[in-house]
Amino acid sequence: MTDVRDSNGTILKDGDGVTLVKDLKVKGTSVTLKRGTLIKNIRLTDDPAEIECNAEKVKGLVLRTEFLKKA
Numbered sequence: 001m002t003d004v005r006d007s008n009g010t011i012l013k014d015g016d017g018v019t020l021v022k023d024l025k026v027k028g029t030s031v032t033l034k035r036g037t038l039i040k041n042i043r044l045t046d047d048p049a050e051i052e053c054n055a056e057k058v059k060g061l062v063l064r065t066e067f068l069k070k071a
Helices: none
Strands: 018-020 050-053 061-064 068-070
Touching: none
Parallel strands: none
Antiparallel strands: 018 068, 050 061
16 A cells, blocks of 8 residues: 655554645535644545545545645
């Protein structure tokens, strides 16, 4: 399995915490996740460019690693 890396090239593992590096609109909702939002306990997927997580307002979210940095 390939390494999953954040926007800075740091390797991510299951259970890590990450912060957003840009504001992201969540498709299908009116929620915007702000830059700097801390997301805890991420889960890796089969795609090394994506992770699964739960934000405070949205459950079952899939985020691209290019918008994250390790906390």
